[in-house]
Amino acid sequence: MELTPEQLQIDAERVSQELEGFVRTSVGNFKREGVIVGLSGGLDSSVVVALSVAALGPDKVMGLIMPERDSSRQSERDARRLAEGLGIRVERVELTPILEEMGIYRHIPRRFFANRKIAGPAIKASYKLYTMLTGERPLLSGLEGTNSGLIRRANAYYRMKHRLRMVILYSYAEHENLLVMGTANKTEFLTGFFVKYGDSAADIMPLQSLYKTQVKQLAQFLNIPKKIINKAPSPDLIPGITDEFALGITYEKLDLILLGLERNMETKEITKIGIKPKTIEYVKELIRRSEHMRSSPLAPD
Numbered sequence: 001m002e003l004t005p006e007q008l009q010i011d012a013e014r015v016s017q018e019l020e021g022f023v024r025t026s027v028g029n030f031k032r033e034g035v036i037v038g039l040s041g042g043l044d045s046s047v048v049v050a051l052s053v054a055a056l057g058p059d060k061v062m063g064l065i066m067p068e069r070d071s072s073r074q075s076e077r078d079a080r081r082l083a084e085g086l087g088i089r090v091e092r093v094e095l096t097p098i099l100e101e102m103g104i105y106r107h108i109p110r111r112f113f114a115n116r117k118i119a120g121p122a123i124k125a126s127y128k129l130y131t132m133l134t135g136e137r138p139l140l141s142g143l144e145g146t147n148s149g150l151i152r153r154a155n156a157y158y159r160m161k162h163r164l165r166m167v168i169l170y171s172y173a174e175h176e177n178l179l180v181m182g183t184a185n186k187t188e189f190l191t192g193f194f195v196k197y198g199d200s201a202a203d204i205m206p207l208q209s210l211y212k213t214q215v216k217q218l219a220q221f222l223n224i225p226k227k228i229i230n231k232a233p234s235p236d237l238i239p240g241i242t243d244e245f246a247l248g249i250t251y252e253k254l255d256l257i258l259l260g261l262e263r264n265m266e267t268k269e270i271t272k273i274g275i276k277p278k279t280i281e282y283v284k285e286l287i288r289r290s291e292h293m294r295s296s297p298l299a300p301d
Helices: 012-029 041-056 073-086 096-102 116-134 149-176 187-193 212-221 225-230 243-246 249-263 267-273 279-288
Strands: 032-040 061-065 089-092 180-181
Touching: 012 032, 012 041, 012 180, 012 187, 032 041, 032 149, 041 061, 041 073, 041 180, 041 212, 061 073, 061 149, 061 187, 073 089, 073 225, 073 249, 096 149, 116 243, 149 180, 187 212, 212 225, 212 249, 225 243, 243 249, 249 267, 249 279, 267 279
Parallel strands: 032 061, 032 180, 061 089
Antiparallel strands: none
């Protein structure tokens, strides 16, 4: 069996229609009056809100922008432009005061992030140094318990931001009888590139059957602004950290590896597309260590 990028191509029109139907049916089944989406200005949330508008109309879609101290202001501007273009209602909740009150910012002092132009390269350098000293990327180390105080502080720092966003989303949703739309895709779900009880918490996940590169195809069909489609995907929680930098691999390669593994292909078969065996083993380890994140809480028999 040969693995090629063409195998990740989707019929975007058909997929869009199916997902729009899924959204409409879910709103009815949950007896909600509409949906709410956390708008980050990124690709996934933009696609979810566009699908929601196509399914329900703009009057039944609400966007919630939730920036905090370390967020890019450009991301907020991108989110607002998208919302204006789609004609949906938008509200903004500044998370910084809440995170300060919770003591989250004390995990990494403000002086490290005071200048974003300096902070980004410095954080990347620290990331690379950790990888060099330990032999594995911080993302992988943080998927299970760890003795590293640095990883524990970083996890507490950025994961609570996701979890706070979830709390705010559900607060609005329950007050206004709205369905919470998740934005995680299949690539993130399989590799653990999400936060347990954070951005994994939602009523429905319309993109969870699509790899990241397929979400991009859907975005093009839905006429998402090219600026959003083309910018480097990022959690926008720590300066300088993009998705592909944190993962250590491009989405194009990662999705092909995941597709090969999904088809039960051997490592030797997947290497034929020019990917090193150690990269494939790394992806396998991401899947293994993040298994608990995709499962219900353990309970005794």
